[in-house]
Amino acid sequence: MVTDRTAPVETAALAAEVEGLLEPAEADGVFRDTRECGGALLLAALLLISPPTPRPKTDVR
Amino acid sequence: MAEQTQGAVPLSAVIADAATGVALALRGEGDPYALSAVLRQSDALAPAAIRVLGADVLAPYAMDLPGAPAGGDDAEVVHQALTSFPPGADASEVSVWTYRGLVEASHTLLSASARDWPPPPDAATGWVDADPWPKLSHRVSQLAALALPGLAPGLAEQLTARTDDLARGFVRAVRRRDWLQAAGLGRWLARLPDAPESLGLDSGLAFVRHMGGDDPRVTLHVVAARRFYGRGW
Numbered sequence: 001m002v003t004d005r006t007a008p009v010e011t012a013a014l015a016a017e018v019e020g021l022l023e024p025a026e027a028d029g030v031f032r033d034t035r036e037c038g039g040a041l042l043l044a045a046l047l048l049i050s051p052p053t054p055r056p057k058t059d060v061r
Numbered sequence: 062m063a064e065q066t067q068g069a070v071p072l073s074a075v076i077a078d079a080a081t082g083v084a085l086a087l088r089g090e091g092d093p094y095a096l097s098a099v100l101r102q103s104d105a106l107a108p109a110a111i112r113v114l115g116a117d118v119l120a121p122y123a124m125d126l127p128g129a130p131a132g133g134d135d136a137e138v139v140h141q142a143l144t145s146f147p148p149g150a151d152a153s154e155v156s157v158w159t160y161r162g163l164v165e166a167s168h169t170l171l172s173a174s175a176r177d178w179p180p181p182p183d184a185a186t187g188w189v190d191a192d193p194w195p196k197l198s199h200r201v202s203q204l205a206a207l208a209l210p211g212l213a214p215g216l217a218e219q220l221t222a223r224t225d226d227l228a229r230g231f232v233r234a235v236r237r238r239d240w241l242q243a244a245g246l247g248r249w250l251a252r253l254p255d256a257p258e259s260l261g262l263d264s265g266l267a268f269v270r271h272m273g274g275d276d277p278r279v280t281l282h283v284v285a286a287r288r289f290y291g292r293g294w
């Protein structure tokens with residue numbers, strides 16, 4: 001797309017955009033919660049080391 | 062061949078270009094800095110970009126290095142920004158402070174021009190003492206352009222009393238991966254005299270630049286901290 005730096009702009013909308021850029025709301029943090037990660041890791045470990053589900057014996061003598 | 066459509070450059074792109082130009086000048090790279098070359102008067106969005114970047118557009122003129130002096134075209138484009146986007150009656154404190162910063166910087170750094178600059182507006186300071194530290198940190202990071210030598214001395218003095226809170230905010234912003242906020246706070250902490258040693262501000266700023274350097278405004282703040290206060294790597 002060709003862009004034009006001299007294209008006319010709508011003043012009121014631009015003023016509102018400027019104000020918004022001057023004081024934007026704080027962005028949501030992007031970080032990992034150590035406790036949540038630890039809990040997920042513990043659950044995965046417990047699943048891995050759990051004994052297999054008991055099954056009825058199938059061999060008939 | 063498909064017909065190309067024509068549209069205006071988004072304001073964010075103009076701001077990013079200008080921030081890159083200022084950061085390059087602060088690093089001593091590229092051609093001698095001229096604001097009117099980075100943001101030409103014919104650019105419809107130049108005044109808006111100057112209003113958003115605030116005093117930072119004049120930061121290269123605050124360096125103690127020989128360079129191209131600010132010219133009449135610079136004064137013209139800054140004056141246009143000040144007259145086009147004054148803070149309204151219901152403007153936020155950040156808006157008033159950034160406007161004030163640009164006015165102060167124009168008085169100081171464009172004093173050679175024959176322009177009559179508007180007087181700096183009164184800006185409230187009650188929030189500096191009253192805001193809880195996360196809110197204070199967010200607001201101060203938005204005023205990073207005022208962390209230039211000699212600019213807003215009263216605000217800097219008041220913020221000195223809350224240096225520890227700003228240090229907490231810096232760590233919080235890094236943990237939240239809010240690199241723009243972290244860079245702005247790091248720049249202010251570089252200006253304030255008593256940033257705690259335990260914060261590791263130098264390596265912190267280097268980390269912020271490494272992680273958030275894709276944003277030209279992050280780079281600008283980190284480079285300014287290095288250029289004017291010798292902090293960061």
